[in-house]
Amino acid sequence: MVSILGKAERPIILVDVNETSVCKHYIKKIAMTIFKASSRINEFYQYYTKLKTIHQSIRRISTSLKWAAPISMAYSSFQSTRPEHINNLQPIVIMHGLMGSKTNWKSMGKAINAKTGRDVYTVDARNHGDSPHTPEHNYPLLAEDLLYFLQEHNISRAILMGHSMGGRAVMAAALMEPTVVEKLMVLDISPLGVSKSISALPRFMEIMLRLNVPADLNIQEARKYVDDLLKPAIVEKEIRDFILTNLIYTGEEYKWRLNIESLSRNFNPHMSAFPLCYNNKFFEGETAFVGGALSDYLRHTNEDEIQEIFPQATFHFIEGAGHWLHADKPREFLDLVLPLLDT
Structure with missing residues (x-):
């Protein structure tokens, strides 16, 4: 939303920084709309530059706005207390899917911690589990919550893993702030298209x-x-x-x-599809997409397009597993995922 205050010759522009307005396309459109009738080219350039600055510093600004601020997510942690297992490996942060919670990943979180020696955090997304409820729910905010979680826990880099809705949230976080993501693991979801179900x-x-x-x-x-x-x-x-x-x-x-x-x-349109404001962004870090062979949430036909956004993406499918691949085939899931975490 854009509000214009002040006099016509020197307007004050207030821009709500939300899922739509963070996109460069919309910021440019906003600026062009405001000044399309103006012949003051220099003034247009100054205001457009300010709007671009808002876009480039979106994370800092969004954390200062109460209505769009990230939330402190509830979480469970799995950490080894044995001295020989304590190490400096990057931790793993796991986010569940829509209508799920951190408890869905309790046994898997324990197993991954035991097998890899990495600290594992399973989080409740906003509006789920024990995390705060908010009127807003979209992928940019879920990404902000993940990045804020890393800040809260003094984690400089982490492996982000997410299933379904959580998979899109970790993709958004990697596109928003790639420097804090060691590896990306996306479970049975794609940034392109939607499942029929x-x-x-x-x-x-x-x-x-x-x-x-x-x-x-x-x-x-x-x-x-x-x-x-x-x-x-x-x-x-x-x-x-x-x-x-x-x-x-x-x-x-x-x-x-x-x-x-x-x-x-x-849900529509904020959660049913990956947001368009991530067009023209890409994450060059290690990325693994893991799908259930019986699911249509991640399709072989989209692999080339996905690699335009995630150039290092590899694709893996678990036979006999559906959308809840980690629950359908837990042993096969671990056999596939553990080597990917340690490569």
Whole structure:
């Protein structure tokens, strides 16, 4: 959003720095719109230069704006206490997918720490798990949260790993601040296109928004009650079980642990596709895309285009695994990922 204050001959331009306005394309468009009727070329150049400066220092500015500030994410850490296992290897930060949480990666986080000796942090994205709820939810903000997490924990460089929504968040972080990313591991998601199954997610969230669970039910009865209501829309039991991990009892009522209102409102267009403002950016560091062979979230046909953004990208697929590849084939997942982490 752009607000213009002051007199016409010396306007004061206020630019909200959000997912759209951070893009150079839109910044230039904003400046051209404001000054297209003006013959004062020098003044145009001065204001356009200021707007470019806003774009180039987006991380610093965004952290100073309350409505767009990064949040402190809840996390679990897996670290060795044995002296012979303590080392200076870069840690691994893992972000889950949509409607997931850090607990989805508890056993895998422990295993990766034990096998590699690296400290492992599994984080709750904003509006998920134990992290703060906010009205905004988009990939630039998720990237800001990851970069802020590194600052909070004095981590100068890290391996970023993300599944699905988390995969796009770590891609955005690498494109935004490549110097802090040692390696990038993107799990069953692509910066291009969308899965056919993603079209059903708004319907799932709409059902979740309308649910009203009787407070006198115990947790097992409440989950069965919700499961029965979800069945007509969600045939796959594993997806229903995954959603039900977010149902909690507060002592007075049943509610969703995640911020379903914000996720539903922001899903289209902010989450269903990778943001256009990362066009013409690329990350030259080591990057591995790992997909489930039975999933359509990551496609062989997109590999060349993905390598235009991530030139060092390699592609790997786990046979017999779907979208939740780390849960479907945990042993095969570790067998594939561990060598990639240590190369």
